[in-house]
Structure formats: structure tokens, C-alpha cells
Amino acid sequence: MTGLWIVAGVLVVGVIAGMVLRAGNGRIRATGRERGLPESVVSALDPQSAVTLVQISTTFCAPCRQTRALLSSLAEKTEGLRHVDLDVTDRPEVAQALGVLRTPTTLAFTPSGEELLRISGVPSGPAVLDALAGPLSRVS
Template sequence: MTGVWVLLGVLALGGVAGALLRARNGRIRAAKPSAPTLPGRVSGALAPEGVTLIQISTTFCAPCRHTRAILSALADKTDGLTHVDLDVTETPEVAKALSVLRTPTTLALTPDGREVFRVGGVPRGQELLEALKPHLANA
């Protein structure tokens, strides 16, 4: 009988943990006050104007493909918004320098490299656009 209770407890705990992770997926988080020093690969990808969405992804990441589609479409239809996809499979030091622990992670960066916010997981297009409006010149 004890084994049944342990099994039920583990299943309940797993369900709660899964629900918490699902709730955090795609949520926009404000940037921390101290911005990290950007690796050359990232600073070289920044657009001279507007906001650059840097997507940190890996080769075999299925959610990364979905994120790429969302961000590309958003950048195509929004003035002042650029999307860059960085695959960090071969260069994990980029992810480490940016404190990225999961893929996909999207960073919104200004031309001077200041992080505006970040999104862990697949972003929600409309929420992302709303968060970007104050940072885009022609929003």
C-alpha cells in the first residue's frame, strides 16, 4: 500500500512541476539591470536601428523551428524589427556568456547591445509585439 501512495505522490508532484514549466513557457521577462558583455558573434548581428530579436537555438530543437517562423514573420511585417537566429550547437560559449539555459531563448536587444527583455520558450506573437512597441520608433 505504501508503494501506491509513493506512486501517487510522485505523479502529483510531476503534474505540478509540468504545469509550472508550461506556465513559464513563452513568458516575457524584463532584463536584469546589469547587462552582460555581448560576444562578438552577437554584437556583430545587431541592427543599426530599432530592435534586434536574437534567437538562441540548437540544431535538433523542434520548438526552435516554431519560434523561427513566428519571429521571422513578425520581423517581416514590423518596421524597425530584425530577427537573427544563432545556432549555438557548436559554440556553447555564446549561450554561457548570455546566461541562456534553454533553447529557444529570444533576446530583444537595442543597437547599443542593451537587453530589453528575454523570452524562454516559444514566444506568443501578439504579446511580444505589445512588449516591443515602446522600443520601436514607428510602432
């Protein structure tokens, strides 16, 4: 009987953990922070684009590939938007400097390096455009 209670408890904890992770997937958080950025991020920022989306990925991450396809397509179709994918598999210090705990995480930066927002997980294209409507509307 004790074994059944243990199994039931583990299942409940697993379901709750899954729900918490799923709720945070693709969530967009506005940040407005300025911090010292790693050189690989600074060199990725495009002074000609209103917003640069910097995607933090790892080699064996399936959601990273999905995010890369979505954001690349979005950047191609949207004036003033650029997408860069940084693989941090061999450079964990980049993820650590940015405070990234999971992949994919996408950060939106102004040309000056101000972080506008961050997205954990696979985002929704329309939600990204809505969140960046202000900075992208200033594109001439």
C-alpha cells in the same frame, strides 16, 4: 501499498513540474541590462533596426523551429525589427555568456547592445509587439 504511494508521489511531482514549466513558456521579462556580449551576438545586431531579436536555438529543438517561423514573419512585417537565429549546439559558451538555460530563448537588443527583454519558450506574436511597442514607436 507503499508502491502505490511512491507512484502517486511521483505523479504529483511530475504534474507540478509540468505546470511550472508550462507557466514559464513564452513569458516575456523586461531586463534593461547591459553586459559584455559574445562576438556572435554583437555581429548580429543591426545598427539600422530599432530592435534585433536574437533567438538562441539548438539543432534538435522543435519549439525552436516554431519560434523561428513566428519571429521571422513578425520581423518581415514590422519596420525596425530584425530577427537572427543563433544555433548554440556547438557553441555553448554563447548561451552561458548570455545566461540562457533553455531553448528557445529570445533576447531583444537595441543597436547599442542593451538587452530590452527576454522570452523563454515559444512567444505570442502580439505579446512580443506589445512588449516592444516603445522602442519600435521611435522608428521613423
